[in-house]
Amino acid sequence: MTATLPHVGRTRRWPIVGEPIYEGSRIPTRVPTIVDVPAALRETDDVMQVNFGPNHPSTHGVLRLIVDLDGEQVVGLSAVIGYLHTGFEKNMEQKTWWKAITYPERIDYVGYQNNELVFVLAIEKLLEMEVPEKATWMRMLLCELNRIHSHLVFLGTSALELGAISMFWYCFRERETILDLFELVAGQRMHTRYFQAGGVAEDVPAGFFPEARKFVEVMPKALDDYLTLLDRNKIWLERTQGVGLLSADDAIALGQSGPVLRASGVDWDLRRDQTYLAYDQVDFRVPVYNGGDVYDRYRVRMDEMAESTKIVRQCIDRLERMEGQPWISDDRKVVLPPREELHTSMESLIHHFKIVTEGYRVPAGEIYVAVESPRGESGCYVVSDGGPRPWRVHFRAPSFAALQATATCAQGSLIADLIAIVGSLDAVMGDTDR
Amino acid sequence: MNDFARVPGYVSTTEAYGETTVVVEREQIRDACTYARDDLGFNLLSDIVATDYLGWAGKGVSGYIGTATGRDLNLPMTQGFQALPDVRPARFSLSYHLLALRQGAPRLRLQCWLEDGDPVESVVSVWPAADWLEREQYDLMGIHFEGHPNLVRLLMEDDWEGHPLRKDYPIGGEPVRFSPAE
Numbered sequence: 001m002t003a004t005l006p007h008v009g010r011t012r013r014w015p016i017v018g019e020p021i022y023e024g025s026r027i028p029t030r031v032p033t034i035v036d037v038p039a040a041l042r043e044t045d046d047v048m049q050v051n052f053g054p055n056h057p058s059t060h061g062v063l064r065l066i067v068d069l070d071g072e073q074v075v076g077l078s079a080v081i082g083y084l085h086t087g088f089e090k091n092m093e094q095k096t097w098w099k100a101i102t103y104p105e106r107i108d109y110v111g112y113q114n115n116e117l118v119f120v121l122a123i124e125k126l127l128e129m130e131v132p133e134k135a136t137w138m139r140m141l142l143c144e145l146n147r148i149h150s151h152l153v154f155l156g157t158s159a160l161e162l163g164a165i166s167m168f169w170y171c172f173r174e175r176e177t178i179l180d181l182f183e184l185v186a187g188q189r190m191h192t193r194y195f196q197a198g199g200v201a202e203d204v205p206a207g208f209f210p211e212a213r214k215f216v217e218v219m220p221k222a223l224d225d226y227l228t229l230l231d232r233n234k235i236w237l238e239r240t241q242g243v244g245l246l247s248a249d250d251a252i253a254l255g256q257s258g259p260v261l262r263a264s265g266v267d268w269d270l271r272r273d274q275t276y277l278a279y280d281q282v283d284f285r286v287p288v289y290n291g292g293d294v295y296d297r298y299r300v301r302m303d304e305m306a307e308s309t310k311i312v313r314q315c316i317d318r319l320e321r322m323e324g325q326p327w328i329s330d331d332r333k334v335v336l337p338p339r340e341e342l343h344t345s346m347e348s349l350i351h352h353f354k355i356v357t358e359g360y361r362v363p364a365g366e367i368y369v370a371v372e373s374p375r376g377e378s379g380c381y382v383v384s385d386g387g388p389r390p391w392r393v394h395f396r397a398p399s400f401a402a403l404q405a406t407a408t409c410a411q412g413s414l415i416a417d418l419i420a421i422v423g424s425l426d427a428v429m430g431d432t433d434r
Numbered sequence: 435m436n437d438f439a440r441v442p443g444y445v446s447t448t449e450a451y452g453e454t455t456v457v458v459e460r461e462q463i464r465d466a467c468t469y470a471r472d473d474l475g476f477n478l479l480s481d482i483v484a485t486d487y488l489g490w491a492g493k494g495v496s497g498y499i500g501t502a503t504g505r506d507l508n509l510p511m512t513q514g515f516q517a518l519p520d521v522r523p524a525r526f527s528l529s530y531h532l533l534a535l536r537q538g539a540p541r542l543r544l545q546c547w548l549e550d551g552d553p554v555e556s557v558v559s560v561w562p563a564a565d566w567l568e569r570e571q572y573d574l575m576g577i578h579f580e581g582h583p584n585l586v587r588l589l590m591e592d593d594w595e596g597h598p599l600r601k602d603y604p605i606g607g608e609p610v611r612f613s614p615a616e
Contacts, residue, residue: 090598273537367453377533
């Protein structure tokens with residue numbers, strides 16, 4: 001097995017400008033998104049080709065891996081995606097901006113609020129809209145809850161795949177609490193569609209903050225429970241440590257982001273390094289580990305859950321002082337008027353009708369907005385022709401990037417490690433295939 | 435930072451919404467990417483995205499028109515009152531979103547313009563991350579990347595016809611075969 005790669009463990013905070021990223025000999029390189037069977041083995045009868053997926057519980061959806069095995073050893077691998085391609089980008093071109101907000105959260109159906117946020121931020125940037133402070137903090141609170149939710153799903157399912165079935169129940173216990181919070185605030189457990197261009201759809205309901213506080217108190221204890229269950233567990237450690245190595249250089253070359261990049265020793269988080277919402281006003285730490293293996297990816301996510309809990313607490317503190325403030329902009333050309341005004345004001349009725357039927361218009365231009373979703377850099381490229389519908393929408397999916405690294409991570413591993421590796425990359429197939 | 439004029443094949447620079455777009459010649463996109471990576475320090479390729487501008491600025495963009503059969507959001511309205519977007523230099527734009535992992539998180543959009551069928555040099559040798567990204571744009575938009583080691587469809591089925599994200603791709607259903615005889 002590849003015990004050590006020479007450059008794993010090297011910390012480098014900021015790659016220096018002008019310094020070549022790779023050794024010169026690596027350009028041009030063989031594409032590491034496919035592992036080819038070595039020529040010596042290809043002619044023998046030892047190699048067996050196994051089709052892993054697309055319908056397999058450990059593929060987190062419909063990922064298909066074509067694996068060449070020499071005994072238990074993986075000697076060749078290529079990933080096949082596209083089984084969940086639903087044409088979201090094409091669909092969004094047919095909808096008004098207002099209706100199109102519904103789509104992004106179905107793309108990454110585990111990190112939905114972050115995906116919704118990136119599209120809404122893109123619309124707002126093109127419209128050059130001001131968003132009330134309360135909406136910004138509310139968005140941040142929900143995005144961090146969503147990050148915890150997503151990492152809980154990762155932890156529960158990938159531990160389950162390695163045999164730790166109790167982890168699944170514990171993680172889904174806390175996940176349930178988060179979904180209840182979403183239901184309280186938006187009326188939906190998943191795919192809340194709570195963010196609107198200009199703010200959030202409704203004010204925070206009474207009783208939300210006490211419930212959220214309860215969760216914030218429970219979560220650190222739950223994290224301790226998880227650590228007790230897993231972190232001294234010899235089976236878990238042996239299944240994850242030193243498995244699925246990805247060096248910092250390879251991670252950057254393969255366009256990785258988020259926890260996968262941070263587990264390879266690259267200190268990079270868009271929330272801190274390219275700040276959006278109000279992340280510059282909250283106190284949090286970016287966890288970085290140097291091992292580049294499955295274990296470190298798990299540790300990064302564990303630490304991130306603790307940090308997100310801290311952010312949620314700070315958001316609640318701040319939001320509780322914003323009682324009675326507006327939660328959405330009052331730009332009537334974009335934002336629906338309040339319901340009660342429809343009965344008294346003709347203007348409001350017209351605006352309501354125009355926004356719902358024709359939709360608001362967004363000035364012509366192109367824009368790329370990126371946020372740090374639970375899986376990494378979730379980007380949205382939008383082109384507007386000035387009309388009521390987007391001309392082109394494209395999502396930069398962090399899962400798509402992560403799955404490109406499967407082959408590099410799986411080089412020389414065992415078939416059983418493949419399950420751990422795919423789990424640790426935490427790909428959501430809806431996000432990958434769009 | 436404004437040494438973009440030295441990017442190989444440089445055409446123009448635009449700043450909008452805090453983003454920098456550098457348009458380069460299609461033939462030199464690979465050199466431009468190598469320059470951006472090695473000399474400007476944009477070490478991470480975030481995304482490659484193609485846009486089809488077929489029909490762009492061809493009609494007014496205003497929406498609401500009532501007709502006898504109902505509403506059609508595609509029909510033009512009183513053209514005189516409507517602002518038309520700027521005309522684009524070619525049918526397709528191809529944008530490379532680059533990110534530098536350093537303080538300030540600078541981003542750069544390298545862009546080139548091409549007509550249907552024009553080949554573009556692959557940048558897989560510059561960033562391995564471009565592998566699937568280019569395959570996706572080939573699959574959905576029909577952009578041909580020269581020198582890509584494995585340019586086959588990625589998301590659609592292998593025997594799919596057409597490139598679905600093009601503006602002239604018919605929407606509204608596909609033929610369904612109910613029996614082998616049909």
